[in-house]
Amino acid sequence: xxxxxxxxxxxxxxxxxxxxxxxxxxxxxxxxxxxxxxxxxxxxxxxxxxxxxxxxxxxxxxxxxxxxxxxxxxxxxxxxxxxxxxxxxxxxxxxxxxxxxxxxxxxxxxxxxxxxxxxxxxxxxxxxxxxxxxxxxxxxxxxxxxxxxxxxxxxxxxxxxxxxxxxxxxxxxxxxxxxxxxxxxxxxxxxxxxxxxxxxxxxxxxxxxxxxxxxxxxxxxxxxxxxxxxxxxxxxxxxxxxxxx
Numbered sequence: 001x002x003x004x005x006x007x008x009x010x011x012x013x014x015x016x017x018x019x020x021x022x023x024x025x026x027x028x029x030x031x032x033x034x035x036x037x038x039x040x041x042x043x044x045x046x047x048x049x050x051x052x053x054x055x056x057x058x059x060x061x062x063x064x065x066x067x068x069x070x071x072x073x074x075x076x077x078x079x080x081x082x083x084x085x086x087x088x089x090x091x092x093x094x095x096x097x098x099x100x101x102x103x104x105x106x107x108x109x110x111x112x113x114x115x116x117x118x119x120x121x122x123x124x125x126x127x128x129x130x131x132x133x134x135x136x137x138x139x140x141x142x143x144x145x146x147x148x149x150x151x152x153x154x155x156x157x158x159x160x161x162x163x164x165x166x167x168x169x170x171x172x173x174x175x176x177x178x179x180x181x182x183x184x185x186x187x188x189x190x191x192x193x194x195x196x197x198x199x200x201x202x203x204x205x206x207x208x209x210x211x212x213x214x215x216x217x218x219x220x221x222x223x224x225x226x227x228x229x230x231x232x233x234x235x236x237x238x239x240x241x242x243x244x245x
Contacts, residue, residue, distance in 0.1 A: 002030040002095055003102065008077030008157075009091060010035045011054070012067035016085030017043040019199035023083060024052030027091050036085070037071040039063070045085070064151075065165070065172030072160060081154045086198040088121070089152040097154040097191050106189040108159050108180040110145070111152035113195035121197045129210040136214055137174060140221040143181050146190050148174050149213070155180070162186060170209045171216035178220065 001007065009031050013020055020036065027034060036049035036056045049056040059070040072080060079098060083089040089111065101109050114130070116122060122130075130149050137148035151173050162183040165176040180188050 006032045006077040008033040008075035009081045010071040012037045013045045013085040014039045015041045015043045019086035022087045037067040039067040063168035065168045088198045093193050100191050107186045108155040111193040112147040112190045171213045
């Protein structure tokens with residue numbers, strides 16, 4: 001518990017036996033619950049999760065987003081935080097983010113990795129891809145964000161009632177931010193973190209995932225515009241006339 005709030009951490013994992021052990025060993029003591037989502041791992045991810053004191057749930061549908069759609073509703077804390085199983089996102093930063101959340105009256109905080117304190121923590125092509133996607137996010141949604149692709153979020157559990165992110169893949173990371181930004185009454189903010197080099201092999205397909213994320217941004221934005229246009233063009237039914245007499 002931290003500042004009278006219970007804290008849950010959700011970790012999506014696909015073959016992260018090496019990184020997950022490190023992440024669990026360095027989990028802050030104030031964290032009340034850790035939920036590890038085993039997304040069809042073929043290594044010892046599940047065993048390491050159990051041995052590390054986490055509650056392990058299994059999600060058979062493949063994909064980053066699918067793992068979160070199973071893990072986020074399973075978390076019971078007042079505050080839900082997310083980190084990856086590869087050690088890149090600093091769980092020790094959760095307390096500081098909660099402090100910022102409370103001080104600024106926020107409901108949903110996304111942890112920004114940029115500017116990178118350690119340039120070696122991310123490949124140059126990945127840095128370029130993140131810049132392109134973040135600029136596209138800003139232009140399409142008219143909201144300034146520092147890091148549209150961050151996978152570390154800290155938010156009040158009550159936000160889940162207003163967030164309907166359903167993408168099964170990597171685009172879930174940008175979709176959940178769009179949902180939080182567009183949800184009525186939710187206050188969104190960002191806090192800078194120290195992003196680190198990953199432990200173990202990367203699961204990201206840089207060019208494929210980058211193009212799919214960019215496509216999703218356009219499809220979602222244009223789809224919403226099209227829905228508004230159809231609604232505006234829909235014929236208005238005439239009110240029935242009252243008979244005289």
